[in-house]
Amino acid sequence: MENLMKFLNPEDAFNYLGTFMNFEKASKQTIRDYRLSRMKTLLSHFGEPQRDIKLIHIAGSKGKGSTGILIASGLESLGFKTGLYTSPHVSSYRERITEAGTFFNDKEYIKAAEEIVSKLDTFAVDEETGTSEPTTFELLTLMAFIIFRNTGCTWGIIETGIGGRLDATNVITPEASIITPIETEHTDILGKTLDKIAFEKAGIIKKGIPVFTAPQKEVALRVIKRKADSESAPLFRVEEIFSDIISIQDGKENKIQLIKRDGAKTGFTISLPGEIQASNAALAWLVLEKLFTPASGTFKTGSFAGDVLRQFGKKTLPGRFEIVEKGQTFIFDGAHTPESTRHMMGTYENIFGRKGILIFGAVAGKDFRGMAEILIPCFDRIIISTPGTFKESDPETVWAVFRGLRQDTILIKDPEEAYRRALILVKNGQAKGPILTTGSFYMVSEIRSLVV
Structure with missing residues (x-):
């Protein structure tokens, strides 16, 4: 029987999807927990929507989101019309599924979730x-x-969640x-x-598909x-x-x-600051x-550079050296x-000292x-807090490590209290300059929600 569950808003839809097994919350996993066969069966059950879009697949440890938004804007x-799939999110699950960094209309998230719910009752996989x-x-x-299919996207940029070889995204045949x-x-x-x-x-490298890599x-x-x-894949x-990649920070412009x-x-x-973003831009x-140059046979008219530069690099993602001015400078x-x-601190010191x-x-x-060891010398005051409850954390252990290197490190477990203490320290003249929140996207999410 078809499931007729309806959602009032995207948050309800994402909350429902969050009721399934969520490895992002699990504190202990092994590579054995990941497999592609279930994802392949799932896509088949829903009519292979990924086949209607040209895709670019991105793996790596850092810079996936930034590289993705740069390519999407290009x-x-x-x-x-380009879809962008990234993770994790900072404030809303919608950040993970966007049109080149811009949220789709709410109805698209709801429509897709309701389509998923309507067909899950008849989804089954074998024991293997x-x-x-x-x-x-x-x-x-x-x-x-x-x-991406429903909204008519021509291209989709797909970022792996973890690893690559057995990541759920590794069921696609990308263009790159x-x-x-x-x-x-x-x-x-x-x-x-x-x-x-x-x-x-x-493991995301496919037979005959061009591979592009940052310096490794x-x-x-x-x-x-x-x-x-082994896959006869051209490697760039x-x-x-490039013999040189030059980055000059001019205010908020790179x-x-x-x-x-x-x-x-x-x-x-x-708009993304820092030398590491220059490297991401070069890769993109x-x-x-x-x-898309004429030699590729897919770009037909106009000036490639001139056309790309209309939007290239004009967009950003939350939590990637994001600078927010709210009467006080915050960096997330x-x-x-x-x-x-x-890399982050190289950018920070270059701009703020x-x-x-x-x-x-x-x-x-x-x-x-x-x-x-990298962070301690760079700040007037340091506060250790709790990066939410989404994943396991032990702020007391983190504080002990920092305090072993710097005695005046403060432990304030409640993120809102940590935020308020930081503002008081600035107001009382005990610290000058911006307030940087880092250590995880979950910590960023906690403090950013109090500012933005």
């Missing part, structure tokens, strides 16, 4: 695929494909596979070493090269194409110049150029590894000490 400039119920992430991925910088992360799921993690990320550590690059060779590396090895130069401005530009960044923290207040919160299993 495609938009070229006249293509494990649990018969799809997971929350699988349903969100399905929803993205349905919305992209790998952003790979770091040591999710070691309990992806493996303890960088080469094992790179093996999982490189040598061990990760070897894995990517080996996989690309940012550092082989002025970038890309210099190719043949001397050709391209200059533009993006390379993908667009290879897919979801950096949650030492490497991403180092060494001053301000840090509100930090990280979920269990992260390298608190590695991040603390």
Whole structure:
């Protein structure tokens, strides 16, 4: 019997999808928890909506969202309606499924959710695929494909959730596979070493499909090269194409110049600050150029550079070095590894110097000490808080690590109280400059909701 469940708003729809198995909330997982067979069966049950869209697939540890929004804005400039699927979200699940960073009409989220609900009663998988119920992430991925199809998107940018090889998104045949910088992360799921993690990320590489990669550590690059060779997939590396990537921060604008090895130069401005975003922009530009210049046979009219630059880099995503002015300068960044923290702080110091207040919160299993060693010298005051309740965390353990390196570190478990204490410290002159919230997207979400 058809399920006639109706939703009043997108939040109700997403809350329903959240009632299924949600690995994002699980504190303990292994690679065995992930499989593709259930997702393939799910897509088949819903008529293969992903096949109606040209897709670009992105894996990596950092920069997936930023690279995705840059490519999406470039495609938009070229006249293509483009869907963008990213994770995690900061304030609303709608952030995960957008038209090049802009929310779809609420009715599209509701319509897609109701279509999913109406057909789930008759969905079944055999025992070899494990649990018969799809997971929350699988349903969100399905929803993205349905919305992109229903709204007439020509292209879709699809970001992996975790890893790549066994990620629910790895059921597509894309026009291009992209790998952003790979770091040591999710070691309990992806493996303890960088080469094992790179093996999982490189699992998105498909036979004959071009692969684009950001600069990588040598061990990760070897894995990517080996996989690309085995799949006869052309490999394009940012550092082989560009001899130099120049980033000059001018206020909130990031002025970038890309210099190719043949001397050709391209200059533009993006709204995403920092040198790491210049690298993301170079990767995005390379993908667009290879897919849409006349030599590719798919770009027919006008000036490629001129057309792309109409929108390229003009959009941002929440929580990616997001600067918010509300009578006080706030910065929100979801950096949650030492490497991403180092890049974030390079941008922060370049714009603001060494001053301000840090509100930090990280979920269990992260390298608190590695991040603390980078962050501690850069702030007047430091507050440790709780990154919400979505995932397991232990703010007292994080505080102990920070306090071992800096005695005046404050522990305020309640995020709202931490936010208010930061404002008081600024008001009383005990700290100058902005308030940076980082350590996880969940910490960002808690404080950002009090500001925006």
